[in-house]
């Protein structure tokens with residue numbers, strides 16, 4: 526007998542057929558460079574824990590004492606019962622880190638982007654986004670009801686042409702880009718984007734998910750390292766270099782005031798938990814006061830970059846702790862990921878539809894040792 530859910534079988538079958546089926550692996554160890562995954566101890570080269578803060582004693586202690594003081598849940602949305610003194614402290618710390626007037630904390634980076642974009646633009650507006658932007662930037666544009674057009678990845682000439690062709694037809698225009706592209710590890714030409722935005726009277730939203738804590742003298746992100754002075758909207762996550770959970774928007778005081786009144790993913794959801802909030806505050810403190818973590822991370826980037834070059838392996842980019850290597854089709858890439866795994870290295874294949882081409886995506890942490898990176902290189906050499 527047929528049921529209204531039979532389409533699920535057909536859909537799952539087609540996902541399998543395209544080799545797009547995804548599954549989870551179970552981790553039973555603390556965040557670090559060595560992880561126990563499905564019962565096996567492995568070297569971790571896939572984590573976003575860039576500075577190694579997710580298991581730092583000081584973050585754990587901050588989370589524990591916040592839990593003891595406030596409890597486990599924040600009990601309500603920010604505008605009702607969930608607004609804690611801790612949230613105010615965190616927002617001030619983010620604004621200081623990002624060099625903005627104000628900041629607003631969301632429950633995740635994904636929700637921050639959905640909420641910000643859908644509040645800032647609407648049906649009469651235009652969003653021009655890099656074709657490789659993260660899913661939440663793309664979904665945020667769709668949710669807003671604005672006309673959404675992609676420009677070619679990192680292609681300033683294409684962005685300029687699309688602005689020239691479309692800008693005048695719309696009321697407001699928002700240009701969106703990741704600062705560090707999550708799957709390729711390359712960097713957006715932020716200054717050129719800002720120059721075009723000035724020329725065409727556009728707002729700019731930069732997703733610093735992979736830039737914050739990693740770039741800039743104090744870890745303020747790529748916007749900070751590039752030294753962009755103009756007004757812009759910075760979005761990011763607390764879950765990568767900052768080792769916690771949650772997202773944020775940082776910008777002018779009036780932007781943040783507006784989002785408090787218009788961003789549905791902030792207004793209608795439960796506030797970030799005391800533990801996550803306190804851990805993020807502790808993380809920002811360490812990001813700014815312990816630059817040696819960032820320096821070590823960049824030394825590791827250099828070491829892996831050199832090692833790959835010596836092996837004649839070309840990564841898509843070597844400009845950040847994310848290095849992605851394309852080996853060919855999906856099946857071959859999956860086999861290589863499996864080979865790495867058999868050799869105790871966790872660096873999974875990332876495949877369509879997440880990315881246009883299958884690749885092994887490697888990410889580095891400040892806490893990786895030279896010998897751990899050498900082990901990875903030896904294993905890649907055997908491939």
Ligand code: PMP
Nearest residue numbers: 633634635659707734762764771
């Ligand atoms: N933007 C980018 C570029 C990301 O890579 C991610 C996380 N994968 C997000 C946003 C979402 O952040 P969060 O995990 O905090 O939802």
